[in-house]
Amino acid sequence: MSKLTLKIEGERYVVVTRRFAAPPALVYRAHVDPVVIQKWMLGPAGWSMPVCICEAKPKGRIRYEWSNGQGGGFFLTGEFLELVPPRRIVHVERMHLPDATPDNRIETRFEPDGEGTLMTMRMTLPDLETRTRMLSTGMEHGMEASYVRLEGIL
């Protein structure tokens, strides 16, 4: 059983939830501490993140660069809008493939769930077309956060 849920809402939203067996403060830290981020936000096996800039303050910069170790890679840039440790992060990000994708605004919430944490990421894309493109380009770039739930559809 997967702990992850992915669904699309309306025309512009993508919502991901995941439970963790650690308190919100730790899960929050794993999303703002570059040393920790570099250890897990890697996507498929074989990829690494040689550059991780994450300035966890309002207007702070985000820059993640991924490499597949064989000359392939891409990067993401963004800015933090709001940080409420250990409960809430709001930031915008865009992928550079190498052209920049439209901004994806992401609100990440960390709620206590028993002794663990329920994390909810709510992504807001500018429009349906952008979301469709984000969902359909993920295949070449397996790192891209891209989500649809087909259960109940097909």
Place this chain on the structure above:
Amino acid sequence: MIDLSDAFAALSDPTRRAILARLALGEVTVKELAEPFDMSQPAISKHLKVLEGAGLIARRIDGSSRPCRLAKEGVEAVDQWLAMMRKALDANFERLDVLLAEMQPQSAKRRRRP
């Protein structure tokens, strides 16, 4: 060859998703589809055209009607892609699970595993 952009664009409409859900139960004609959806046959036909263009459904000719069914190849392509995305995300979060366990103070870990 399935174009995933077309497939996801086709899936972005709730009526088309409902049509696919209905087709998952078996082959139907436009007339049979139009009834439960309370839509005109031309409106349904328009949606079917999009689904067909995206490779998600296939149609055959049976006298004057053109029954449609799910196209295995298209549905599998979407399915496969979703499985891959889930896998990449799952891999991230599973790595995070291990890190979180390492980051926790020993006392907290003991409490968690009585």
